[in-house]
Amino acid sequence: MTQKRIRRLQPAALGKERTMAIPMPKQQDIRRLDRQGVSRSEIARRLNVDRATVAKYADMDDMTPKPPTDRRRGSKIDPYAALVDGWLEADRMLPRKQRHTAKRVHDRLRAEIEYDGEYTTTPGYVRRWREANRSGSDGYGELVWAPGVAQIDFGVAKARIAGELVDDHCLVVTFPHSNMRYVTSLPGENAECLCRGPVEVFERIGGVPPVIVMDNATGAGRRNARGEVTLTAVFDAFLAHHRIDAMFCNPYSGWEKGAVENAVGFLRRNLMVPPLEAETHTQLGRIMLDRCDALAASSRHYRRGNAIGVDWQRRVGQVLRGRVPVR
Template structure:
């Protein structure tokens, strides 16, 4: 069996760091013989031997013309650049070229490889252990006997490829905090850094690109002590791990349509399935994801003595029927409280109404089901 190129590269890289062949073999999980073979190998390219060198038909005046067209393309929008097919058509029509399309296609491919700039590729980001990315996805599920659109919060750990998910009725700050509470409690630790995509309700992105966090989420961050970062909305490569995790979890946890007695029950079931999936082998490191996640845990923060109560308290005014309006949803306190000022404690799954003196009135199911598509802009 051929040793993967990435293993060969790792052998050389570790050797340059001063590791012995035995240490490298143990680190990569390969035999010492394999390490010796690739540590001493000469990787210098050698010219091919045997056979007859192929001669490109795109040469001379044809090559000069094609080069002019492709060079000019570099100043044009991508959708207005020559394809290999268009280059062949123009060479035939304008220059009398008699060669095949495949010869032009090969020539164009080589030209683009030679002229490709560094900015046209992407380097894989290095993620430190203990850091995580957060994003939302949507799927249908049956919750308490009713088919609902579930906004599932995904927390992915790029270092280990560990993924956790929580089921929520919306994407508000209360929902984000509730979902993260569930994930932190299940993992038993808190990530040192959380990187958020824009599709979350925890902040407000201004026109200058800065982000102002909601008061509730700022308190949540202070309670757990983690650092928060937000992705550049135009830099998709920054959030590849979590976007892949959203699709992966939707395919593996939500097909067929899941069912549970409540939101938290659905979350608990999904978290258990995430642990089962983590017994599988990492797509690149050839070790169980759970083993790599242990390194993540070693770099994470301990849980504080108490869980954060993700409740946003607001002053509201009841109408003449004793009903209050919160986030465009109506909640009945009762006729007794008509036209009075009340306190509303808004959580992800419940709304608690109290008098201004702190007397409990009623606790109702939160009707939050609005999908937040991203940060609003000033």
């Protein structure tokens, strides 16, 4: 999904040019470094952006590109909008090559109602009408996730293990359909840890998701220059054992896994401040999973408004039923 960014200038009296968004790869670098626990001042220094920009993209809940908004003021074509709308609506019944072009709309307005507006206004109006009335398969939209699809990603947070402050590698598993989030503690991010962490979550929820979506091949395998992923033998056996289909996001396409990126930061801020303490990673993982369940019971779905834990049990639990992990 792409979005055309338009450079607009403020009126001269208001000062300088508006600030444009930074490129998507740099946005993803900000979120990746923030997920790893790098301070925001350090992120700003490394990427040569200001701290306000780092805070904006690190805290952003939804990375889905938004359609451009219509900021235009009234124009000469507005009084004739109903007439033009009727022409364009009638075009739906005609072959594509026999429909009104913007120039034909402009010519008819001038010929039939003595319209004296500039031609440059007409293409903009026709384009906006077609964007607003195109079929549902076109245009902008948010990603829709089926119940039972899980997203997986690693994050880093400080924790005390056996009294020592360490970098804890947190494996986050989120179910974006219900916005349910789980996190567990691991000593690293290799293939063995990538297999062990999800099993701890599967045992907690009493089932296995049929599909998992991952950011990249880290720990799972290697991605070549053509974008093809070759899985490690360990992770390939893990998927076969639990009958899971794995999908990998496209490079620089962070919106494909925005739910789990948001969950990494959300859980770190809400569950791991101050740093958690435990004797082992296994014990710390159980503490984290307990806190995730408690958090879901007290949090509401951002769109449906009901408790996330209730929504999870009603919707996703049915998909996982009968898929209990096998040791």
